[in-house]
Structures are given as structure tokens and as C-alpha cells.
Amino acid sequence: MNAPAGDRRIHPAWWAAAATFLALLGAAGFRSTPGVMVGPLHDEFGWAIGDISVAIAVNLALFGLTAPFAAALMERFGVRRVVAAALLLVAAGAGATVFMTAVWQLVLLWGVVVGLGTGSMAMALVATVVGRWFVARRGLVSGILTAATATGQLVFLPMIAAIVEGGGWRPAALTVAAAALVVVPVVWFCLKDHPADAGVLPYGGTEADVVVPQRSGAALLALRTLRDAARTGTFWLLVGGFFICGATTAGLVQSHFVPAAHDHGMPATTAASLLAVVGIFDLVGTILSGWLTDRADPRILLGVYYGLRAVSLALLPPLFGTDLNASMLAFVVFYGLDWVATVPPTMALARERFGPRAAVVFGWVFASHQLGAAFAALVAGQVRDALGSYDAAWYGGAVLCVVAAVLSLLVRRRRTAPAPAPAPV
Structure with a gap:
């Protein structure tokens, strides 16, 4: 199955990674779009920000809760079929929002339908592709694929904000639907399910590293994996840390940074561009x-990342203003570098502790990430309605990050054999 020793062609694993990057890029863009629609929906329909936040919270929760079942579905039906179906679901949900007239319809379409679609392309997809296709350079590839979430935000947010400002939120929703449809054929023709489908072994691996898919029922596989993982302390420490990670990124900053900046007189397009800069540095x-x-030790990395995030959130409230200033730019750069840097070390700890089941286990860990995001998105919206300011939400997020740093340092590692030397590209 391996190519001849002198064959210097690019290993098919890198093409699988590229197709996965594109799907994740789209998923991130689709998921981040509601943040720039809060104001326009509030203005047109008179819906309270707290009510609109319910739809965002449902979207974020399902984005996470779908992940472990999506990972199991990929085992059962293949990565390509699941991701293509997810993109079609996103297109249908986003496109149908142009006809809505009530807030429950926003919850159903953008919350439930788009949440299920983007959840099927969540971090469990990263864990599945990396686990099947790579042995060497797993950490690096995990980082690159995770960074697709930042790139999606970078590509979509300023564009969607400009469309909303120029033509309203409906053309923006249709743009999301069209973008999802464009990605479908790329995934279908470029993303193979297993290295064997391309006639190769995993990158840097041997026959012993080939991951055999489990063809049992997807839901049963996901639930059995949860049952077994939940008996370990490592699982709950990772879940606790990632709950807070989601609360302080997607739930708090991604969902409410734009309306918070708008509260201080900053144009929505400027605030969205700042989030895009977060994406660049992420x-x-x-x-x-x-x-x-x-x-390095993934536990130490997580402790440092969460500690730095706590400091940045604690310093954020005084930085908001009508004009863009150097201090806000410094926050954006600093926070961007730390945005989802937590994913590669968390995934490494899950892989080290849970082995072949790590993709599904990480799906459950990621579910906690999105439950945290949903919690923070909902609470921050309620805080804003009750107090007229987001300040308490930012300070609360800083305290939570300190807790996450402590939880990460408490994880006990399992001794493993040295990783194989990286293979040539």
C-alpha cells in the first residue's frame, strides 16, 4: 500500500486534510454569522436581545451535542457522506430564515437546523480525520485543522457584516446558504473516508496504525463510549476545562463582542473586522x-492558555469606545493567539488516555465546549438586558478561565511509547 521509497508525491493524507480544512472553514463561517445579525433582527422585529440569544444558545449547544453522534455516524456511514449531508442541512436552514416572522422560527432554523448541520462538521471531524490519516505530525495537523475555525471567521464576518449593512440580514442568510452548497462537491470528490481508499497507509504509520471503522449503530457507539469515558477522572477534567473554553470564546466573545462594541458607539462593521483580526491571529x-x-506537556500548555485568557478578559471592559484604539487592537491580537489554541493539547490528552475511541470521546468533550458556549451566550444576553452593560459577563468569564487553568493542571497523564519520527511529505 505504501508508495515506492523514491516516490516524492504528496501523501494523500494532506489532500484529505485540505478538504477537511475547507469544510471546517465553512462551518465556522456559518456558525459565527448570527453575531452580526443580532442588531438588525432586534431593529426589524423588536425582539429582545435575550430572546435572540436563545437561538444562538441552541445553535451553540447543538453544535456541540451533535459532535459525538456525528463522529459515530462517520464510523458507520463514512466521513464524506456525513459532511456532505451536513452542508446541505446548513444551506436549507440558512436559506429558510428569509421567510421567518417570529422568534421561534429563528430558534428552529438557525438554532436547530443550522446547529445540527454545523455540529456534524465540528471538532469531532478533526479528531476523526487526524486519527485515521495521520500518525506523524498529529499535533501540527490538529492545529492546522482547528485553525480553520479562525479562517472561516476571518473570511465570513467582515463580508457578512458588509452585506447586512448594505442590504439587510436576508441577503446575508442567502449568502451563507449558497456558500454551503458550493462546498458540497469539493467534499464529495476530494475527501476519502480512509487511507485504504487511496491505496496508502496513514501518514508516518504502519499496518498496525490502521484504524478499523466500527460499523455498529452510531447512537449506541456514542453512548457506550460516553459511559466508559465518564468513569475516568480525566474525562471530567477535560469536560470542565472545555466547558469554560467554549463559554469564554464562542459563547461570550464571538456571540456578544459585536453588540457590546455597538453599545459603546462602534460601528458593527468595525467590530466584525476586529473579530476577523482575532481569526488571523488565532x-x-x-x-x-x-x-x-x-x-511539550499538553497540561502545561492548557494551564498557560487559560491563564492568559483570564487576564485578557479582565482587561477588556475599559477598552470599548466609539473609536478604534491601540489598546483594543492589542487585546484582539492577544486574545486571538489564545482563541482555540486549547484544542490541540486537549485532543492530545484525549488520544493519549482513550486511544482508538478518542475521536468519539473528544466529540463528547467538544459537546461540553458548546454547552459552555450556549450557557455564556444566553447568560450574557440576559446580563445585558438586566444591567444595560456586558461588563459583569466579561469579568465572570475571567474568573472561569482561572478555574479552567486549575482543572487542566490536575489531569494525570498516561505513560506512552515515544512517537515515531515524522515521515517526509
Whole structure:
């Protein structure tokens, strides 16, 4: 199955990674879009920000809760079929929102339908592809694929904000639907399910590293894996840390940074562009984190990441204003480097502790991430309605990050054999 020793062609694993990156890029863009629609929906329909936040919270929760079942479905039916179906679901949900007239319809379409679709392309997809296709450079590839979430945010947020400002939220929703449809054929023709489908072994691996798919019922596999993982302390420490990770990124900053900036007189397009800059530096930070994960103790990395995040959130409230200033730019850069840098070390700890079941286990860990995001998105919206300011939400997020740093340092590692030397591209 291996190519001849002198064959210097690019290993098919890198093409699988590229197709996965594109799907994740789209999923991130689709998921981040509601953040720039809060104001327009509030203005047109008179819906309270707290009510709109319910739809965002449902979207975030399902984005996470779908992940472990999606990972199991990929075992049962294949990665390509699941991801293509998920993209079609996103297109249907986003496109149908242009006809809505009540807030429950927003919850159903953007919350439930789009949440299920994007959840099927969540971090469990990263764990599945990396686990099947890579042995060498797993940390680096995990970082690169995770960074797709930042790149999606970078590509979509300023564009969607500009469309909303120029033509309203309906053309923006249709743009999301069209973008999802465009990605479908790319995934269908470029993303193979297993290295064997391309006639190769996993990158840097041997026959012993081939992951055999489990063809049992997807739901049963996901639930049995949860039952077994829940008996370990490592699982609950990772779940606790990732709950807070989701609360302080997707739930708090991604969902409420734009309306919070708008409260202080900053134009929505400027605030959305700042989130896009977060995406640029997250791309750098996450890839660097993947590289570090191959070389350093993942627990220490997580402790540092959460500690730095706590400091940045505590310093954020005074930085908001009508004009863009150097201090806010410094926050954006600093926070961006730390945005999802937590994913590669968390995935490494899950893989080290749970072995072949790590993709499904990580799906459940990621579910806690999105439950945390849903919790923070909902609570932050309620805090804003009750107090007229987001300040309490930012300070609360800082305290939670300190707790996450402590939980990460408490994880006990399992001794493993040295990783194989990286294979040539």
C-alpha cells in the first residue's frame, strides 16, 4: 500500500486534510454569522436581545451535542457522506430564515437546523480525520485543522457584516446558504473516508496504525463510549476545562463582542473586522499550539492558555469606545493567539488516555465546549438586558478561565511509547 521509497508525491493524507480544512472553514463561517445579525433582527422585529440569544444558545449547544453522534455516524456511514449531508442541512436552514416572522422560527432554523448541520462538521471531524490519516505530525495537523475555525471567521464576518449593512440580514442568510452548497462537491470528490481508499497507509504509520471503522449503530457507539469515558477522572477534567473554553470564546466573545462594541458607539462593521483580526491571529496561535503539543506537556500548555485568557478578559471592559484604539487592537491580537489554541493539547490528552475511541470521546468533550458556549451566550444576553452593560459577563468569564487553568493542571497523564519520527511529505 505504501508508495515506492523514491516516490516524492504528496501523501494523500494532506489532500484529505485540505478538504477537511475547507469544510471546517465553512462551518465556522456559518456558525459565527448570527453575531452580526443580532442588531438588525432586534431593529426589524423588536425582539429582545435575550430572546435572540436563545437561538444562538441552541445553535451553540447543538453544535456541540451533535459532535459525538456525528463522529459515530462517520464510523458507520463514512466521513464524506456525513459532511456532505451536513452542508446541505446548513444551506436549507440558512436559506429558510428569509421567510421567518417570529422568534421561534429563528430558534428552529438557525438554532436547530443550522446547529445540527454545523455540529456534524465540528471538532469531532478533526479528531476523526487526524486519527485515521495521520500518525506523524498529529499535533501540527490538529492545529492546522482547528485553525480553520479562525479562517472561516476571518473570511465570513467582515463580508457578512458588509452585506447586512448594505442590504439587510436576508441577503446575508442567502449568502451563507449558497456558500454551503458550493462546498458540497469539493467534499464529495476530494475527501476519502480512509487511507485504504487511496491505496496508502496513514501518514508516518504502519499496518498496525490502521484504524478499523466500527460499523455498529452510531447512537449506541456514542453512548457506550460516553459511559466508559465518564468513569475516568480525566474525562471530567477535560469536560470542565472545555466547558469554560467554549463559554469564554464562542459563547461570550464571538456571540456578544459585536453588540457590546455597538453599545459603546462602534460601528458593527468595525467590530466584525476586529473579530476577523482575532481569526488571523488565532490561525497563527493554533498552528503554533499544535507544533508545541508535539513537543511539550499538553497540561502545561492548557494551564498557560487559560491563564492568559483570564487576564485578557479582565482587561477588556475599559477598552470599548466609539473609536478604534491601540489598546483594543492589542487585546484582539492577544486574545486571538489564545482563541482555540486549547484544542490541540486537549485532543492530545484525549488520544493519549482513550486511544482508538478518542475521536468519539473528544466529540463528547467538544459537546461540553458548546454547552459552555450556549450557557455564556444566553447568560450574557440576559446580563445585558438586566444591567444595560456586558461588563459583569466579561469579568465572570475571567474568573472561569482561572478555574479552567486549575482543572487542566490536575489531569494525570498516561505513560506512552515515544512517537515515531515524522515521515517526509
